[in-house]
Amino acid sequence: MKIDITVPNNLNEITLRQYKHFLKIQKNVDDEKFLNAKIIEIFCGVKLPHVMRLKVTDTELIVKTLTEMFEQKPRLLKHFKLNGVSYGFHPQLDDLTLGEYIDLDTFIGDWENIEKAMAVLYRPVVNRLKDKYIIEEYKLGKDDLLLDMPMEAVLSSIFFLWNLGLDLSEAMMKYLEKAEGQTLTKHHNSLLNGDGTTQFLASLVETLQDMKISLN
Incomplete structure (x- = not known):
């Protein structure tokens, strides 16, 4: 089954609502692989069953891309x-x-x-x-x-x-x-x-x- 995923290119494509959802999930999840799956589900808008069909290497690359975005220190968006x-x-x-x-x-x-x-x-x-x-x-x-x-x-x-x-x-x-x-x-x-x-x-x-x- 082919799964199309659109990964956000910048923080403008991620909402505060999504981030707050992620923070709530993060508090209750200890398994890193499952947390990665939830990250993709929340920020890429992909249903969890579909995320589970992705290759581990692909999920790690997507999560790395998302993580690097949050590590940036953006200039003030006026x-x-x-x-x-x-x-x-x-x-x-x-x-x-x-x-x-x-x-x-x-x-x-x-x-x-x-x-x-x-x-x-x-x-x-x-x-x-x-x-x-x-x-x-x-x-x-x-x-x-x-x-x-x-x-x-x-x-x-x-x-x-x-x-x-x-x-x-x-x-x-x-x-x-x-x-x-x-x-x-x-x-x-x-x-x-x-x-x-x-x-x-x-x-x-x-x-x-x-x-x-x-x-x-």
């Missing part, structure tokens, strides 16, 4: 289209409201709910003039729409926020290390005092480490 709607990355992170900051800080390291953080970072573009654009005001309850957003946007935005921390001076980095473990209340107070960016980056350092994302 725009993408989803269901006919143009989404743009938040053009002014310094202008985050308290509510936006709380949701971003709370969910950026939580893969089960990371679409809530993405809903803060990416929103429909309501006006555009050349390279400048305005995004829709932040609204609760729209995060489910982003489950089908491309993984390139998800990962590139996470790395972008992390790189903001890398650009800090040595003294700032030392401050960030001391800031670990601060309560959410302290985060809120610091925002009101004008230190929100520093506290935000401190939280990102910790959550990214918890997510076990390679920072090298």
